[in-house]
Structure formats: C-alpha cells, structure tokens
Amino acid sequence: MAENPAETSVVGVPTYCSQPPRTAPVLPPGASPDRERAILVGGAKWVNGTVLHYCFLNEPGAALDATQLDEIRRAFQEWKDVGIGLEFREVTRLSEAEVRISLRRGDGSWSYVGRDVLGIPPPQPTMRFGWSLTDTPHGKATARHEIGHTLGFAHEHQNPFAGIEWDEEKVYRSLGGPPNNWSREKTFHNILRKLSTNEVEGSTWDPLSVMEYPFPAGLIIRPEQYRTGIPDPVRISEQDKTYVRRWYPVIDAKPPELHPLQSVELGLASGEQADFTIEPAETRTYEMGTFGSSDFVMVLFEDIDGELRYYTGTDDSGTNGNGRLKAKLFQGRHYVLRARLYSIWGPGKAALMCW
Template sequence: MPKVPKVPKVPKAPKAPKAPKAASAATAAGEAPILRYCAQPMQHPRQFDPAVDALRSRAILAGGKKWVNGTQLTFCCYKTGDAVPGSWLGKAADIEEVRQAFQAWFKLGIGISFKELAAPADATIRIGFDPAGGSWSYVGRDNLNIRDPLQRTMNFGWALNTPYGRDTAMHEIGHALGLEHEHQNPFAGISWDADAVRRYFQGPPNNWDERTIDWNILRKISPAEVKGTSWDPDSVMEYAFGAGLISEPAAYRKGLQPKGGLSAADKAWIAESYPGVGPKKEIPVLEVGLSQKLAIKAGETRVFDFTPTRTRTYSIATFGSADTLMVLFEVRSSGNLEIGGDDDSGTDRNAKIDMRLISGRRYQVGIRLYYAQMAGETSVMVW
C-alpha cells in the first residue's frame, strides 16, 4: 500500500493508504480499538532569527496559527461538476454532518464566523471525502498556504454519520480553528511504548510509515502551541488508544477513551482564543490621521471599524515594538471578506496595509497582538 508522503517543499494534501476500513468503537475491554486515525499533514516548523529571544518566539508560536477576530471562515465541500477526482465527492449525509460540526463550534458565540460557499476557488477550507485519503486537516492559518482550488485543505476518509464519525468532523474542524492533537500536549506526561505504537500504526487499517507515526503520535508539540497548561484527555482533539500503547500515566495503560464531543476545556479554549463581541459592546472607530492605542495584552485581539469618506488609497499600520497580525476586512451583508493582511511577527518592522478603499463602504481592521515589550505603547493608525 502507498505510504503517507514525506514533508513536501510546498505544502500539499497528503496521500494515505488505499484500503479504507470503517472506524468502529473500541472492541472488548483491554483490546486496541480498530480505528482509523487523523493523520495531519507534516509542516516545517517556523524558524526565527537568532535576534528573536525565546520569550518573544514562544509568544509568536502561541498565536501564529489562530485566526483574527472578525474572520469569516469559508468552506466548500467538493461537489459534482468540480474538476476533481470523483472519490473526493461527499455523500449528502456526510456533508450535512460537516455542516452540523461547524455549527457546534461556532454556536458558542465566538468572534469569528463561518459560511459555506459553492465554489472551491472562493473558499479557504476545501473539503474532500476520499475514503483512500484518511481524515486530516491543515491547522489554522496554515490553510492559507494552500491556495490552489484543486487542492484539499481537509479530507474525511470514513462515514461521518456515526458517533465516531461525528467526533472526527469536530476534530478536523478543531484543527482548522488552530487546535493540535491533545495527546501530543507536552503537559500530558504521556510516555509511550514506542515499539508498540509503531507496530500498531504500521498495521491495518492505518498503514502509516514511521515519519507519520512520529509526527502524529510520538512528537511532543511545543508548549507554546498547546491550548493550556494541562492535558485534557476528554478533548475532541484526543485520540482513543487501546491497551499497551501508553506506559505512563499508569491509569491509561489499559487504554484511553475520551467521552466524545466538545469538552469543557475545548469550549474554554475557543472562547478565550476568539472572544465574542456582546451586542452592547461598541467597536472602536478609526479616524484618518488619529492613532488609537491597541489596549490589549499579548495573545488578545481587537477589531476596529473604518468607513472612508473619500475613495483613495489608504495606509493602515501599527506602531510600537510589537509583533502583530493585522487583517483588513470589507464588511458585507453576507459576512466579512478578508481583503488584506500583514504579519510582522519576528521582524523589526510594523504591520502595514496599503489599499484602495471605497467611500461609504464599511471596513474592519482586526489585530492580534503576539508580543510587545510595552503593550500599552502599541497603537494603530490610518492615513
């Protein structure tokens, strides 16, 4: 059977084993569950200039894959008529489960939204349903690196209208929102029987090679990239594992089975990462030539309104010794449309967007602060 490929020079959708096998619940107590697992595409870790100290790089990594508040996350499920392999096309029942999974995440009242689009070329998240491709998704803003509309950013390899399938849909969308695998959390304290793990995942139905096993199971994620300072064994981002794979903690030597669905920690993470805007809370307005303090802490985001009175090219920029991600949205009745952005993190410059804006149209500027030597001295201005 073909193997999952090595890290590509340019990120592309991963291949996976040919022979699909429907996921099932755990077998008799003490036996390994016969499941197919999510296999994330391997990515090159971000490298920083030596001048960027550890505290600063940690702060950048902590928020580097998260979206900016105000983002409308668009998705499209490949359908008949799209110039893609027929195996990528989903059944109506599975597509409906994807919609419901998006609803489950976004109905928590967070500061980003989602919308299903008909054309893959218009969507940020492009979803296939190839049984031979396994289930996987790119993480957060890594999706923006996959711009070809004929490349998937997410795939489902088994039926989603089962309890395990519904959790799979929630799991992959969790990746798209910026969550990593929970069992790779460095705070979990998991010690693996590495030989047993390799034997299990090299066998059917996963048939993974060693690099895929290391990337998705044995690798510890940087503490900066996980959702908290403790392990959540019930997270929807946690795998179920059978007996004999985990050596420590002792309580999980006979296996690990998450409860299913979104855990309390999952809900807390997304609320903290993408805080919603209450109906009574006004969004600050940017005025030409007048700077406004960002007034947020590292890891937080803030959104500003701007409605130009004249059609021309405007400059929008941050000021101060800070690492920021700035995104410009055009506000439409159908939702925010991202039209520009700049990420200055890890550099000695500030984020800046130069763009022609139309008089009378409403725009929003979303800014995520990664790190600042003096957060209170960071500001934004349009001119």
C-alpha cells in the same frame, strides 16, 4: 493529524490519519524566548471576527452524499454554538473558500491547522474526510475534530504536559500493522512526538478533548490509569469550549471608528485583539499600520451586504519591522480593521494609525 476513527481493527487498534506538517515561522536571530513563544502559540489563530468560508470539493470518485455534508454542517454549527466570534459560511465557488473539504474515501482524514490553510493553494483540499461521518460516534467526532484543527487546536496526546510515557516499540508495531500501516516516521510524527511548549497554551492535558486520540490498552505505561487505554472522546469537551471562547470571544459591540491621522494606543496582552471601523470620508488610497516593538497580524475587512469579507492583510511576526496595509477605500462603504497581537518584544507600547 490523526483523527478519531470511523473504523476499528479486529485487535482494537483504531484507524488514524496523519497530520500534514506545519510550517513554523522564520524568526530573526536572537529573538527572545517570550517573543518566540507568543508567535508560535498565536500563529495558528485566526483574527477574531473572521468569516471562514468552506466549500465541498467535487472530486472524481468522491460522492457528495447529503448525509455526510449535513454532518459536517452540523459540526461547524456545534463549534459556533459554543459561543465564539468566528463565523462559518458555506460557499459553492472554490475561489471564495479558505477551507476546502474533500470527501474522497480511503485517503484518511486530516486538516491543516488554523491559518496554515491560507498557504495551501486551490484546488488542493485543506481538510479531508476519508471515512463515513455518520455510521458511528467515532465518525461524528471526526467532523468536530477536523474543524477543531482548522480553528487552531493541536492533538491533545502530544501535549508536552500530558506526562504520557509510551511503550514505544509496541506503538510502532501497532501502528505499523493493519489498518494504519504507518512507517516509524509517520508514527513518531503523529503519536510519539511531543509538541514544543511554545506550541501549546495552558499546562493541563485534557483526555476528554475531541482533539484526543482514542488508544487501546497496552500502549501507555504512565499515567497508570491509562494503561487500559483512552476511550473515544466523541464530543467537544468543557476544556475545549473554554479555550476556544478565550481565543475567539463573541464580538457584541460595534468597534470604535478609526479616523485618518489618529494614533490609537493599544493596551493589549499577547493573543488579544483590537477592532476598529473605518468610514472613509473620501475615496482614495489609505495606509494603515502598527507602531512599536511588537508582532501583529492585521486584517482589513469590507462589509458587503452585512458580511465582512477579507480585503487585505499582513503578518509582521518574526520581523523587526511593523505591518503596513495599503488599500483603496471608497466613500460610502464600510470597513473593519482587526489587529491581533502576538507579542511586545521591546520597550514601550504598541499603537495603530490610519493615514
């Protein structure tokens, strides 16, 4: 995705970076629009309560400057301080990190969106910072912006509800020249392309969002108040905070225990989540699954020294079956099962069971 810039050209065109393309889920023929929307909107979101581990890649020509690393750490903490149920942990081993951060200069700044990072194999980065994060307010905003992508945010200016009418040829000329030197295809993908209404939540555009691009004067025809440009959004906006708290509310209470052969009805709406603890009475292989005409992402965590670590998971979205997990659980250990609903696409309600 294009990012908030750390540099500005002499004519006022910011330096942006391009977003890696997303992989849309393959849905079965005849899937209802409501089901499709729920899957596409929810697909990037993490199961709430996930601990996201991040590491810094030691790459040739990419100095791991302490001031840059500290700015990224502060950005993670700033998102956490909004009051969300996700956790962030820095690790040093590449194999333990879902989020792998490159600081190679000159390669732009970008991040994959939400759970898309799980499809990027090590040692490839899932996030890159191609300019200084400390020299200007724009650089500081870049760190917040990229982490926002990892949380599941898209770009605000591509919101289909924004009502932006571009002077398209001027946009192509501006982005085709220095400092970006983008092709028309890259400019369309990152600037002019509208996201599908299935890819966004809500119906309002937030030009103050840290996920918005700054734009110089002359590129936007309408809304008229933005003909003079969009200023640099340099902090997490109030609307950003509202949405991220809605996606990842703080988890306070200990979840109820799920007992073997106990079926639990899940009264969830799209995007909501159910959480359960599992305390095995004996060491053996257990199965866990959802039931009903529904689309779920289901993740099992093991409590290791007070931290929930990913154990196994499944995503049944876009299929006409239900998710199943099979795992060997050990007596005396503690597990947490989390199930996030995309949609109910048939009659009845969804249920969950362990056996």
